[in-house]
Structures are given as C-alpha cells and as structure tokens.
Amino acid sequence: MQFPAWSESQALEVISRICDEPGPVLVTLQAVQTFFGYVPDAAVALIANACNVSRADVHGVLTFYHDLRTELPPEVSIHLCVAEACQSMGSREVMENSRKAFATNSSVEIRDAYCLGNCALAPAASVNGNLRGRVSAQSLVAEVAKVAMR
C-alpha cells in the first residue's frame, strides 16, 4: 500500500481533526497510522501535546495494541490467521510454505492474525485488508501478483 511521506504539518492536521474526541489517544494514533501507514516517533510528542497527556501515556497506548506499528509497512501486508479454526485446516503449514515463498520478497510481509471472522472458510488471510478464504501458499502468491499489477 502507498502512503504519504511523513510531514509534521500534515500530521498536525490529521491530529487536530480527531483529538477533541472523548478519550482521544487511541483514535488519534489510529488516525495517524491510517494516514501515514505507521506511527513515526515524531508523532508521539505531537499527539501528547494535542491530547494533553504525557508522552509516556501515548507511548504506553502505542505499545499495547498489536495493530499499531512504528515502521512503514511494505507494499503488501498479509495477515494469515493462525487461530484454532484455521489450524484445523492446516494454517500452520500454509504459514510455513508462505514464509518460504516470500522469503526473498522484501515488498511482502506476513503477520500472524488471530481470527479474521472467516472460520467456516478456513484457512483465512487478509491481503492489504482484503479478506480471503480457503487460502494456500500458492493462492497467496497469485494474490500478491495481482496486487503488484494494480
């Protein structure tokens, strides 16, 4: 996925749009990540300032949630479900084979997901946010090729 490069003025604009919400820290972090693809170090102080909390508070929230990331994601982000229903349909093997298949492809990352709500069509994965069912390493390779074409 493509994201705009870090810019303090744009960040301030994103932050000011949302930081008046009640209990603003998490939503503001989420808004920054939606815009830039991640939460850069530099955003922490801006958010702390806008939300009127300490930097430690913002950092605490940032490190608690598995979704929030401090590095830019690569072009393709695959979340492969490794929870029980998908395990019963061989997701451990799909994970192993997918890791091999994408080992040398630095534009693809594979992350663990714990249930994507597609347990009747397991194994499930989400590719750049698009849910897929009955996946295999091969189907993920094909999916990534499609993303690259776009």
Added chain:
Amino acid sequence: MTIVYVPGDSAARSVGSDAVADSIALEALTRGLDIQIIRNGSRGALWLETLVEVLTDSGRIAYGPVSSSDVTSLFDANFMNGGPHALFQGVTDEIDWLAKQDRITFKRVGIIDPLSILDYEAHGGLVGLRTAIGMTADEIVEQVTQSGLRGRGGAGFPAGIKWRTVLNTSAEKKYICCNADEGDSGTFADRMVMEGDPFMLLEGMTIAGIAVGAVEGVIYIRSEYPDAIAVMNKAIAIASKFGWLGKNVLGSSHEFTIRIRTGGGSYVCGEETAMLESIEGKRGVVRSKPPLPAIEGLFGKPTVINNVLTLATIPAVLADGADAYKARGVGRSVGTQVFQLGGNIARGGIVELAFGITLNALINNFGDGTFTGSPVRAVQIGGPLGAYLPLSSSDISMDYESLLSAGGMLGHGGIVVFDESVDMAIQAKFAMEFCAFESCGKCTPCRLGSTRGAETITKIIDGVDVEGNKRLLLDLCEVMTDGSLCAMGGLTPLPVKSAMLHFPEDFDSRNGGVR
C-alpha cells in the same frame, strides 16, 4: 427487470463474490438483459458461497457455490428464470440446511438489502422500537427480563438484570456499549449481523437507551472487520437522516446517537472493562470489579455492555413479546442460539436453533462431518478459552448448563471441528501461547504462568520427565485459575486440562516429539 442477489458479506467476498457480481453485470450487459444486482448479506450457508439468488415467480432460486467462471453457463442455462444447472439448489428457503433452522436473530440476514431502511421495515424492522417508544422504561426492562434473554458474549448473564441495575442507578449521563470485538476463534455471527442487518443492531441499542435512560451509544468493533465498520457507519448515517437516530427518535421525545470505535487488534479488549479502557483511549488493561460497569462504566458513568447478538435480539423480543422468545429452548437456556460451525467442517456457517440441539446433530446433520472427510477427533466449543471435547461427548445438549456440567462452556457459540490429524498437545501449547501473547499483564499467573505453561508443554512433547511435567502443568493451571482477575488467565487452563483429560495419549508416550 430481474433481481439477482450476490452476497456482499466479507466471507462471500473472500471466495470471490465481487468477481461473480462483476461477471453477472457484464454478461447481462452483453446479452442486453435488464437486471438489478443486490449485494445482500450472506444466508449463512458459507459452504455454498458464492450463493447467487434470482427472484422468480416461484420465489428466490439459489445457485451455489458459484465462481465467476460459472457465470456464462448460468446465463446459458437461463438461470434468470430458475433454469436447471449443476449448481442449482432450488428455492433458497427450502434448502434443507436453511429450512431446518429456527431463525430469530438471523431472520433477515441474507434476505434484505442491508442498507435499505425500506427493505428493513418491510421485513419487520422497527416494530420493536415503535413498541418500546409506547412503553415506560420499567416495562421495557421487565419485557427483557421476562424473555429470559442471556448475554451472548460468553458469560450468559441475564440481560434484563443488567439493564435494571443501570436503570436504577441515577446519573446525569449513561451509556450503551455494544461489544463487537468478537475475538474468539470460530465465531463470526457478530460480523455477519453487522454486515447483513446493521439496522437491527442500531434498533436494539436504541431500545436499550430508551430503557435505561441513556442517550449515547458506542459500538466497539474489532479492526479485523473493516467491512462491518464500513456498513455500520453507513447505517448510522442513514438512520440519522431518516430521523431515527438523533434528538427525536422516530419523532418521540427520546434522544439517541451512536458512534463507532475501532479496536486495536487486542483480544483482551473484548473483556468488557478492558473494552471500556480502550474506548477511553487507554491501554486495554482489565479493571477490578467492583465497581460494576453497570454502576461505574464508560467514563465512570452507568453503562450497559452487551454483545452484538444480545442487542440484535432485543427488537424481536419487544416486537413479538417475551413469551414468544421464552417458548424456545431448555431450562434456563431460553430462546435461540446462533451456533457458528467452523474449522474442519464440510458445511460450515450459521446455524440458529433453539438451545438443546445435540452437538452430534450440529456437526453431522448440519456440518456433514469434516471438510477433509476423515473422522472428527476433537471439537473446541466457545473460543480459545473453551474446552476441547472428544467425539464421545457428541450427544451433549447444546445449552449453557449442559455444557458446564460436561466440563465445557458455550461462550459465544463457536464450534471448531478438528479431524484425526490434530495433535492435542500442540493445541494445549497454543492455548498457553495465545494467553501469553494477549494477556493484559495485570496478573502474574496469567502474564508469566502462560509462558511457563507453554514451556512445560514443550518439555512434555519432547518427552522430558513427562509425569513430573504433567503434574507441574496441572499445578500451574490451578494457580492460573485461582489467581487471575479475568477469564483470560482464569479459563486458559480449560482447553489445556480438557485436552489432557480427553486425549491423554497425545501427552504420554510421545516418541521424541512425534505423536
């Protein structure tokens, strides 16, 4: 003009329903045929997705599972008039798998256009809310109490009693929080309600608001559900424009608004107090109780917290009366349960039935056995904190009490099937690892015990002092059960101990790690 239904539910989309819809539109255009495609929710027969339906003189006719490469042949077979085809399933409502269900909460899911208020009303929507507007707060809470409806999020606590506490607590502000975190593996009913019948959830929340005197609602939806978030946002906008949400609910003197908060990918934020912390923008650390959220909840105010399915069932309770709902079920498990069949199962999806059906009927009659075709070995009921049961427990009645006495729990109603290839020691180890990964960190037995537990199971798998380590593991489970504040640490021992109890052979006599 012919109406064609192609589900827009994300499970259907995950197996190509968007491409099917595109192909149908294109093919109709090329052939000069006048059609309208409606992206409905899913009927819940996920094994038949993409399930295409056509509205004909003899009702809605189904074809499935359709992939985009089948579309030309469907047109050639005159599917627009219900013509015969290899994927022909007959009248949708008469498909055995669907016809044998008893749908209340899922009554409209897959049938209506999810974002059409007209369609919603034509299928019984808003009757419950209009009824509630004509009642006193006390009468609404009494109806809900009388219906016997219990929370569907896991604990099964009576909804009416919770509402009564909030109603009786005076405060200048109160909240309705809908728990749509649905983190349990094997569950997807909340998602399908939100994507397939979003107004029903809004209606249930509005009724809850009127009942307890709250004017603000929050839906906490997990980030793994982007489609559900999008549909709910649109539904809120439509309901506000329609004059349902806002200052004067359907022209009454009641006020109610709803906003959405997105989760952060943390399982423990499904625990109700961690969810409140998360909505307040903080780390999702579980709160000690008391105070109960019903007395001091969101931002310290009295708060009704209910699961999606609980709130989504409220309109039907108000519309048809408590007695109609109560007439179904067994013992204290009244009404219907939305069972979710997943994992290694041939016919997975939503099976809504009165409590009391047997596990065997669900797995074999509806599920048609495993997907792989080899025998069922284990079933996990109630998510990652639920017990693993062997097939010998398959005549168990599926209700809260029977499952408890069988050493399990119903949880949110997810049923995950495993075939013979499952290694139960590995599953037990995963339960501990999952707890270590998702623990909020407040209690030592949960935070550290789970890591020690996973290490101990690794030793058992590797054949290191198996008997000693099994004893150690059971001790550890006891410490976690007794010393954890919430069910994350408190119930992780359930899958572990049930695996050890019912599948001892997977823990003993392992040959250098191999089962």
